[in-house]
Amino acid sequence: MIPFNKPYLTGKETEYITDAVASGKISGNGKYTQKCQQFFEQHYGFGKCLLTTSCTDALEMAAILIGIQPGDEVIMPSYTFVSTPNAFVLRGAKIVFADSGTENPNMDVATIEALITPKTKAIVPVHYAGIACDMDAIMDIAKRHNLFVIEDAAQAIESFYTGKDGVKKALGSIGHLAAFSFHETKNIISGEGGMLAINDSQFVERAEIIWEKGTNRSAFFRGEVDKYGWVDIGSSFLPSEVIAAFLWAQIENILAIQNKRKQLWQYYFEKMQLIADEISIQLPKIPEYATNNAHMFFVSFESLEQRTHYIQKLKEKDILAVFHYISLHSSPYYHTKHDGRVLTNSDKFTDTLLRLPLFFELTEKEIDRIVACFN
Template structure:
């Protein structure tokens, strides 16, 4: 069976992990953690990056940093993972789910603007498949209405919009290093802070609500409880694995892009409406390759019969039990449900063999009699 995903493994991670063990520093914010955050801050050219146990944890921190609470409304796409909504529902906010643009499956700026009320606190965008949302339009809407913008860039590390790295445009952004992501450490994430005034509080939130970071820096002679917070720290063992991946980010992305291009060129006969769309002002990181078809279940079964694992993706959150409990769809669901039911993701991971990609392409073409 050709698997849908295999966690990226360069081959040098074991050496880095052994070094972390030898250093006898296994908790968060150690030497490997600093190497990772330095890399992120340099590559992204952002004010501050901190490592977290997951992208979910980083999203929860953005809810705290924006002081989201009961009575607030948060606008986001319904077509996203549950963590995007959970982070704000946990603080008592009400979620207003909005429609996507069918070409990219990214949030529709027009739908966002129509969903704004006097209670709107923030807009959360999700860069689906590592392809950027229309951030220029989103930021204009946010500025006009004095709203926070959070980029859920879980899938988008190294992708760009108008020449800028995704994750550096909104006030805050979050990245994922889950085993399904291009760059991984099994479980992990990062919070990027583009709002400098929030850096000090973010460091306090990360350290369980204490000013321990100031103590480590020698700024205070002891640390104490200063604010609410939690243990939003990535262990040094995970950071060691992550550091090797970040060092080889160019190699990883180039390999994935080669596979993505092979799929795109090999399946071009399906037509543009069936293939991923990358706007001209965006570059992407080949996080996933999907096709859209009204025969999704039939095709998935056919591929399974030929030892190929292809998978669907999100069930729109507004259709779920929790989605109805903690929010509602604002406006009309023109594209979210209809388009999401067509998406089938194909195997794509670092090191996938060319013959396996050809195997997938050939069977899809045979299925559609191309």
């Protein structure tokens, strides 16, 4: 069996976990937490970084930080994971779903402005498969309408965007806030885990308080206050040192992991390109302003029936390939709350997109075996 995903271990994870346990500080915000956060701040130009127990938690922190209130509206793609809207729904927001573009599942920037109302509070672009949304256009819209931008960069670590100014910026460093995932399906992992990047300095102090259950505990341990107490709303968002120690072993190997994943992605692309026209499938298209972090290799078919056929064909050869999101505007929970707009491209990707196996230990020989199933 070739699985869809296989978590990659560098070999240092248990060593660092043992070190964290031996230190006597395993509850969080210790040595490994600090090492991870500093790495992301220094290497990617993020503002203040705070590790979280999941990307979901990072998004929930973002919703609190921008002051989401009942009735506020938040614009985001329909083709995304439920964590993206859930974080804002929990604060009482109304989700306004945007359609995807024609070439990839990222939100169609050209449709955003028409969705803005006096109640709109934020735009949440999702960088699907680590492929950048057009952030210049999104930030321009946000600035003109005084909106916050929260990047859902769950799949976008080590992926970049080059704006009109020619400056290459890491995804997650552009919006006011950004959320990352280190779930076991991501490029670097900690089992479960995530991170909030705070690029707008007005949110830094409060973010740390929300992160620490609504207390100024972190300031107390730095000696900035003589006692700590309950000063704001918050929750238990910070992960244990065990999770951070695991993540640090991955961070140390991030370039090797990325190089291998990119090599495999490119091999896939070259092999699938030879047969794409023959079997009428669309391969991933990377815009000129974006880089490819090789988070996933996906293809799009002409119909649901064609995709179902190939899923079954792969399964018969002991290869697990999986589709992805179901458009959230038509979900059991939200379809009655959606405004009725037809989101053609989102529904198209719901029916036709297929993710093929891609993980560090996949071999070119196994990719050959997968591609052969399409002949």
